Amino acid sequence: MTSEAAWLSNDKQGLAELLQQSHQQAFSRPLIAAAQPGHAKRLLCQNLFACGFPVLAHGTEQDPKLSYANAAALQLWDSRWDELIGMPSRLTAPDSERAERSSALGQAKRLDAVQNYRGIRISRKGRRFMINKARIWTLWDAEERVCGQAACFSDWWWL
Numbered sequence: 662m663t664s665e666a667a668w669l670s671n672d673k674q675g676l677a678e679l680l681q682q683s684h685q686q687a688f689s690r691p692l693i694a695a696a697q698p699g700h701a702k703r704l705l706c707q708n709l710f711a712c713g714f715p716v717l718a719h720g721t722e723q724d725p726k727l728s729y730a731n732a733a734a735l736q737l738w739d740s741r742w743d744e745l746i747g748m749p750s751r752l753t754a755p756d757s758e759r760a761e762r763s764s765a766l767g768q769a770k771r772l773d774a775v776q777n778y779r780g781i782r783i784s785r786k787g788r789r790f791m792i793n794k795a796r797i798w799t800l801w802d803a804e805e806r807v808c809g810q811a812a813c814f815s816d817w818w819w820l
Contacts, residue, residue, distance in 0.1 A: 674702040687774035687798035714815035719750040769797035
């Protein structure tokens with residue numbers, strides 16, 4: 662019996678839908694163009710995982726842990742799914758950049774979304790890179806409760 666990929670689980674399919682809906686709410690445009698309202702959750706999940714630009718999300722814990730990373734994010738952070746998911750999201754940035762990252766996340770929380778964020782990140786292997794023109798948005802559940810934050814970007818380079 663073949664086990665299904667962790668990023669295709671029912672809860673991650675629900676999270677993919679939440680990422681799409683919350684992004685639409687925040688920026689008045691879909692996160693991924695191929696995802697139209699009413700698409701099957703599994704197809705949306707597959708398209709988001711393979712979309713070609715990094716998408717990450719974390720929860721609302723005191724020290725938020727990553728709950729989602731698509732294939733582009735896993736590749737950029739030199740990680741496998743089981744290495745990145747559950748890791749404190751602050752560890753995606755070098756120590757020297759964490760206060761600035763935290764400030765940007767706080768601003769995104771207050772405003773529900775920010776665009777054009779720029780900051781330095783670090784892969785699990787210690788490679789630093791700059792992300793540019795990132796979008797950060799609040800994730801809202803069906804009862805309109807905050808259940809996390811997400812970010813995506815397609816502009817980045819190695820430092």
